[in-house]
Amino acid sequence: MSDYLRFFILLTAGWINRDQQKIIDYLIEEIRVYQELGKGHRLRFTNKQRRRLSVKAKALGRKTLEQFAGIVTPNTLLRWFGSLVAGKYDGTAKRTSGRPRRRDRIADLVVEIANENQS
Numbered sequence: 001m002s003d004y005l006r007f008f009i010l011l012t013a014g015w016i017n018r019d020q021q022k023i024i025d026y027l028i029e030e031i032r033v034y035q036e037l038g039k040g041h042r043l044r045f046t047n048k049q050r051r052r053l054s055v056k057a058k059a060l061g062r063k064t065l066e067q068f069a070g071i072v073t074p075n076t077l078l079r080w081f082g083s084l085v086a087g088k089y090d091g092t093a094k095r096t097s098g099r100p101r102r103r104d105r106i107a108d109l110v111v112e113i114a115n116e117n118q119s
Contacts, residue, residue, distance in 0.1 A: 034071055043071065047084060054081035 045053070057065055057077035065074035 028068060031068075031071060038071070045072075050080045051084045051088075053077060054085055057081065058085075 053072065054077050057074065058081045062074050062078065065077065070077075
């Protein structure tokens, strides 16, 4: 690879990195504004919003989350991940309590026996 091509690639990568850093700085500042607006008020998130935030937070990790100011603390985000995302796949929705019901089958048998007794 020629030196000119390497220089051009490094120049382009630096330019892209600078633009991404500007976006990150803007988003951090936007979060600070949201925090100021919500000061003294409890923010209410839906489960869908919690799930979206917690999946992104889990990918970043606790140390990275602690470096940036956020609307929600890192501990809360990771707790949401444990309860909402991991709970989605633990099978609790399919679980039922006790033995399966046999009411319809029993009612049919009672009617059948009653019909046989009348005959």
